[in-house]
Amino acid sequence: MDSGNIDSSKRSLINWLLGAGVFAWIGGIFAAFFQYLKPSQSNVANLNYISLGLESKLEDPKNKFKLKNNQMIFPFGEKKLILVKIDINKYKVFSAQCTHAGCIVEWKANEKIFFCNCHGGKFDINGKNIAGPPPSPLPEYKVVLKKGEMFVTERQNEV
Amino acid sequence: MKFRKSKIFKWIDERYEITPLVDYMSKKDVPLGSENLWKYRKEMPFSEFLHRLIHRHYLWYYFGGITLFLFIVLIISGFLLLFHYKGGVDTAYDSVKDMISNVEFGWLIRSVHSWAANLMILAAFIHMFSVLFTKAYRKPRELTWVTGVFILALSMGAGFTGYLLPWNKLSYFAVQIGTDMMKGIPLIGDYLLEVLRGGNQISGATLHRFLGLHVAIIPLGIVILVGIHLLFIQRQGISEPMEIETGKAKMKELTGVELNIKTMKFFPNFILRDLVVWLIVLNILVLLAVFFPWELGEKADPLAPPPPNLKPEWFFLAMYVVIELVPIRVALIFFGILGITWLLIPFWDRKASRGEKSNFVLIFGIVFTVLFVILTIIGYLFPTNWFSKLHF
Secondary structure, eight states: OOHHHHHHHHHHHHHHHHHHHHHHHHHHHHHHHHHHTSOOSTTOOOOSEEEEEEGGGTTOTTSSSOOBTTEEEEEETTEEEEEEEEETTEEEEEESBOTTTOOBEEEETTTTEEEETTTOOEEOTTOOEEESSOOSOOOEEEEEEETTEEEEESSGGGO | OHHHHSHHHHHHHHHHOOHHHHHHHHHOEEEEEOSHHHHHTTTOTTHHHHHTTSOOOGGGHHHHHHHHHHHHHHHHHHHHHHTTOOOSTTTHHHHHHHHHHHSTTHHHHHHHHHHHHHHHHHHHHHHHHHHHHTTTTSTTOHHHHHHHHHHHHHHHHHHHHHHHTTOBHHHHHHHHHHHHGGGGSTTTHHHHHHHHHTSSSSSHHHHHHHHHIIIIIHHHHHHHHHHHHHHHHHHHOOOOOHHHHHHHHHHHHHHOOOOOOEEEEIIIIIHHHHHHHHHHHHHHHHHHHHHSOOOOOOBOOTTSOOOSSOOOOGGGHHHHHHHHHSOHHHHHHHHHHHHHHHHTHHHHOHHHHTTOOOHHHHHHHHHHHHHHHHHHHHHHHSOHHHHHHHOO
8 A cells, every 4th residue: 555545545534534523513503503492491380280269269250260151261380271160069171272273262151162263173071172173182180179279280189 | 977977976986986886787787678679570470479579577577676675664664663662471562552552653653564564575476476477587597586485485484473573362373373383394393383482382482582583583584685686686687588588589590680679777767767666665555554554453362262263464374275274284295395396496497497488387387376366365255164164
């Protein structure tokens, strides 16, 4: 092997290393850039349950959480839930966001359905998608009553 | 020229040597058509063909300028809006309301801004379709087309981000639906959704990000692209319709006659005509803003159901109808392929670059334009729940 060949193989190795280095450097910058664009995680509240106060006061218009036409939409961390009074002391809570495009649904008491105004999606009283574009049912939440106070939770045993 | 002898010109020229620039600009011509051609039209066996050589398209040349003018209006009115607009969930709506009710001429500035945005996108669409049908994108102007398509895309992005800023009910849920579509993009959909919203929900973080995109990032992108677009046009001149270009060659081949195409000086003749058109557009804009002021609507309530019959801005209606009728992933893949095909028209329409007619591109353009118009009308006329009945 003459020295010219050694030089050219050395040069190609150096070129390759330099190329890989530049590629890694650009990749690193882009990775940091794309990570930076993600929102801060500190603001995400991770709630296990929420108290809606005394059940007896749910229909009091002065109350923070109050029923209007037997329904109420309230925040649960980042999520939005809908509580519906379907009978005396009987409540159901679902995600208030349509599983199609995330619009807020409303309870139509006379038809006993949750209706989404955005695209006409419908869910039955159990949250099951029954008409329109929604691809899946509304996720259901549990209502727990403890000494007259109403709690809403994702899982029964978290209160 | 009087101006060249003026003291101001001399003062500037002494320091910055602008004479070559002015010389260069005054050499630019706008092709208008050929009068010479008319003289020969009866002698030619292909008189019908020649008849078409007369340039009837130059009216379309103004739409590029109109788009630019409306963009300038948007920048100025946007700056003025920033004097009173207070970004934030609790302040955005109230600040806009205060601006249009209590600030002198605040209603006018806001209305001009909203109308100018819509008219700019309309003018950009007309400009794009006129370039398509006159095949002005052909070699050597491929990159002028590419930059133009990106300018239109960014303008639509500016329309979308600006829509949320007043934080009213309509805009809130329109953005909710619009951003939710991101989920359908394979692999990066969830990431894009989170980045665009600044979280999982439309919130103050979304408003803040949209404000940044709307007032800084997107306009900067448009300014850079418009700069490149204009530089290309300045370097290459205004495109001559293909019929004239090929007709000139054919005429010379058959008769040996060199056609003199009638032209107009770009500077100052065409620029002055452009200014007159801009003045007319400004008047139309102000009339629209005064007699049809842009409504503010009700303040957004993230915990309330959306108003019925919620639809996006008119320039997204065609896309919206497609999304309503087919599954979201299929729609997004369709838009992706269509967008890339559209962007690359100058590169795959090889016939146009050779000066030949290509019916395929013509049909593609006509089908696209007609479908776009029909879907926009359908989206405008039919209520949203009509689509849900058709959904499969």
